[in-house]
Amino acid sequence: MTKSVLQKLGGIYVFLLCALTLSPVWALASEAGTAAPVPVDSDLAWWAWPLILLIVTFFMGIVAVLGGVGGGVLYVPIISGFFPFHLDFVRGTGLLVALSGALAAGPGLLKMNMASLRLAIPVALIASTMAIVGAMVGLALPTNIVQILLGATILGIVVIMFTAKKSAIPDVKQADPLSSALRICGIYHEASSNEDINWCVHRTPLGLATFIIIGFMAGMFGLGAGWANVPVLNLMMGAPLKISVATSKFLLSITDTSAAWIYLNKGCVIPMMVVPSLIGIMLGSFVGVRILKVAKPAFIRWMVIAILGFAGIKALTKGLGIDLF
Amino acid sequence: MEKLTVRMSSKATEEQLLYANILEKGMLVGLILMFITFALYVFGIMPAAIPVSEISSYWNQPVHDYLVAINENFLHWDHLVTGWSWIKLIGMGDFINFIPIAILSGVTIICYLAIVPGLFKRGDKAYAIMALAEAAILTLAASGLLAVGH
Numbered sequence: 001m002t003k004s005v006l007q008k009l010g011g012i013y014v015f016l017l018c019a020l021t022l023s024p025v026w027a028l029a030s031e032a033g034t035a036a037p038v039p040v041d042s043d044l045a046w047w048a049w050p051l052i053l054l055i056v057t058f059f060m061g062i063v064a065v066l067g068g069v070g071g072g073v074l075y076v077p078i079i080s081g082f083f084p085f086h087l088d089f090v091r092g093t094g095l096l097v098a099l100s101g102a103l104a105a106g107p108g109l110l111k112m113n114m115a116s117l118r119l120a121i122p123v124a125l126i127a128s129t130m131a132i133v134g135a136m137v138g139l140a141l142p143t144n145i146v147q148i149l150l151g152a153t154i155l156g157i158v159v160i161m162f163t164a165k166k167s168a169i170p171d172v173k174q175a176d177p178l179s180s181a182l183r184i185c186g187i188y189h190e191a192s193s194n195e196d197i198n199w200c201v202h203r204t205p206l207g208l209a210t211f212i213i214i215g216f217m218a219g220m221f222g223l224g225a226g227w228a229n230v231p232v233l234n235l236m237m238g239a240p241l242k243i244s245v246a247t248s249k250f251l252l253s254i255t256d257t258s259a260a261w262i263y264l265n266k267g268c269v270i271p272m273m274v275v276p277s278l279i280g281i282m283l284g285s286f287v288g289v290r291i292l293k294v295a296k297p298a299f300i301r302w303m304v305i306a307i308l309g310f311a312g313i314k315a316l317t318k319g320l321g322i323d324l325f
Numbered sequence: 326m327e328k329l330t331v332r333m334s335s336k337a338t339e340e341q342l343l344y345a346n347i348l349e350k351g352m353l354v355g356l357i358l359m360f361i362t363f364a365l366y367v368f369g370i371m372p373a374a375i376p377v378s379e380i381s382s383y384w385n386q387p388v389h390d391y392l393v394a395i396n397e398n399f400l401h402w403d404h405l406v407t408g409w410s411w412i413k414l415i416g417m418g419d420f421i422n423f424i425p426i427a428i429l430s431g432v433t434i435i436c437y438l439a440i441v442p443g444l445f446k447r448g449d450k451a452y453a454i455m456a457l458a459e460a461a462i463l464t465l466a467a468s469g470l471l472a473v474g475h
Contacts, residue, residue, distance in 0.1 A: 046378040047367075084381075088388040096426065100356070103429060107349035113337040117344060117440075121455050128459065132466050143387060182451060187335040196335050253348070254459070257433045261466035264423075264430060265408045267392045271422035272380050275363040 049084065054276040057097075061284020066295050067304030069161075070252065071281045072098030072224030074304075077154045077311035080147070081318060085273060087143050087150075091222025092268030093277050095260040098224030100278050101285070102252035114246035119184050119201065119239060124251055126208055127215030127225070128258035134219025135262035144319045150221050151316025157227045158309045161301075164231045172238035175200040179237075188243060199240050207237040219259035224252045340440040347439055351432025359425035362418075371418035375399050380419075408469030434463045 057071075060078065064071045076094040080087045109115035138146055175185065185200035201207070210232050218225040229248035233239045239247065263269060317324040337345070365371045375383070375395050383391045392405040400406065406414070414420035437460040444453035465471060 044381075046381055049381055050367075084385045086385050086387055086391070089384055089391075096429070099429060100352075103348065103352040103355075103432070107345040107352065110341050110345035110348070111337055113335060113341070117338070117341040118452070121452055121459070125455050125459050125462070129462055132462070132471060136471060139388070189335045254433055254463075257430050258463055258466045260430045261463070262471060264426065265467075265469040265472040266388060267405065267407050268388045269423070269426060270380065270384055271363065271366060271419055271426075272377065273384065274426065275359060275422065278359065 050272050050276040053079070053083070053273065054280040057277045057280025058284040058287075061281040061286075062288040062291060063284075063300070063304060063307070064281070065285050065288025066292055066300040068301070069304055070098050070224035070226040070249075071101050071285075072222065072252075072256070073154075073157060073227055074307065074311075075277065075281070076222050077150060077308065077315045079277075080150070081311055081314035085270075087147060088139065088263075088266075088268045089270050089273055091138065092260070092263035092266075093270075093273050094222035094224075095256045095263060096269070096274055097277055097281050098222075098252050099256040099260055101224070101281065102249055102256065104282070106250045106253045109246040109250055112246075113186070113188055114242055115250035116184075116186050116239075116243055116247050118182070118186065119233070119243070119247050120251050120254070122182060122184070122204075122208060123211050123233075123247075124254040127211040127218070127251065127255040130212050130215030131219030131255045131259040132262055134216035134221075135259040136219075137216075138220035138222075139262070139266055139268070144321070146220070147315055147319030149319075151312050151314070151319055153217060153221060153223070154308055154312030154315060158305055158312060160227060160231065161305050161308070165235065166230075166241055167234060168242075169197060169199070169240045170234065170238040172200055172202045174202065176202045176204050179204040186243070188240070190242075197240060199238075199243060201233075201237040201239050203236055203238070207232055210236065215255055218255050219262070222259070222263070225255060226252060340443050343443065344436045344440050347436045348432060351428060351435065355425045355429035355432065358428065359422070362422045362425055366418035366422055369418070371416070371421060373419040374414050374417040375419055377419075407472055431467060434460050434467065437463070 056078070057075070060074050061071060064074055072094045075097050076090055079085060079094070080090040083090070085093075106115065110117065179185070179201045182204075184204065185198070187196050187198055189195075190197050210228075214225050214228045214232065217223065217228070226245075226248045229251055230241075230244050233244035233247060234241050313324070366373060367377065369377070383394055386394065389405075392407065396402055396405055400414075402410075404410065411420045411423045415424070437456045441453050441456050441460075444450075444456060
């Protein structure tokens with residue numbers, strides 16, 4: 001019953017996304033309807049906003065590590081909702097935030113053989129191509145439309161986080177012909193049980209098709225896409241959870257790179273925003289890893305869901321021009 | 326599909342290690358440079374094209390309006406600063422920060438190109454072609470040819 005309702009909601013959302021992004025009416029719409037940005041407080045010294053950004057992203061980095069989410073998915077809705085920066089710059093910076101996190105983690109995950117290059121290459125080819133398309137569409141649409149869709153997407157992510165199950169080692173009875181042909185399989189060492197786990201994947205064509213949507217949304221909203229990568233790799237394609245999480249993190253270094261170039265070339269990168277954000281998130285992540293040892297994961301997860309829900313509603317109402325809070 | 330003998334192992338493959346090593350070096354170079362260039366900018370060691378005290382007046386505008394405004398007020402170019410045109414402003418504290426950002430965004434292209442010879446050598450043509458295609462797509466994105474306007 002619940003699954004059926006979620007599937008219908010998902011279908012409605014995809015329809016709305018397509019209708020809103022592909023309708024030429026929106027392409028001709030002016031920025032006049034754009035929700036007014038948070039006014040710039042002229043009383044503040046020039047260094048105040050970068051400093052506030054540094055502090056907020058520091059805490060965001062802690063929460064991201066503890067909540068098991070990427071920085072980008074927290075960064076874009078919160079910063080676009082509550083800071084004076086325009087959504088164009090927030091999306092560009094959000095991609096660089098997610099990219100930096102992936103670049104920092106990627107080499108270690110590859111060397112440990114937790115992230116699988118064989119699994120990532122075909123997926124990345126599709127996701128990064130669609131991220132470019134998403135970035136181009138997102139930059140061509142009026143801001144309020146992107147803001148509304150961002151709000152709806154963030155609320156969708158909340159639903160996914162709320163409902164999605166995880167499977168440590170999914171039962172893949174037989175690899176599908178495509179994954180067999182591409183030899184998407186491997187062995188990883190499970191330290192907790194001290195044994196080598198053989199893994200392979202199934203439903204590869206369906207999984208790859210899903211990355212068309214994931215890549216598009218990552219590019220359009222400047223979000224890292226770990227929230228979608230992991231369930232698809234783990235639950236749909238049957239990769240073990242650890243391989244899914246690690247490969248997803250590594251994948252962001254490719255998907256976000258392609259979209260980041262579009263934003264960079266379009267002029268959507270302001271160093272005074274990017275560098276404090278990256279430093280804040282990185283320092284917060286370092287601290288978060290240390291707190292992780294003593295934190296209560298369930299509480300943190302609920303806190304992340306609540307923050308994202310709040311930010312999603314804020315993005316939605318801002319796009320609709322409603323000053324709710 | 327080519328016939329290949331693959332030795333399954335819990336260790337990472339040669340290509341995976343090569344990719345990881347290049348990614349790691351590029352990431353470290355990019356991050357270290359980012360700290361240096363930002364310090365040059367924010368402490369006024371290098372002059373900025375858009376004064377640090379005025380940037381906050383522009384970042385709440387859509388990107389096109391922002392580019393027009395900074396061009397009219399500071400740069401006075403006959404075109405906007407899009408694509409790779411920031412290279413011409415490399416001597417300014419704000420735009421020199423684009424070098425580490427470009428390194429962080431571009432290192433993946435080098436990683437992909439580096440693993441192609443090894444994949445071809447092992448007869449793994451499908452992955453070699455996919456790696457080449459990915460490098461081409463990322464290069465196209467980086468080229469600035471796809472930048473579109475509002």
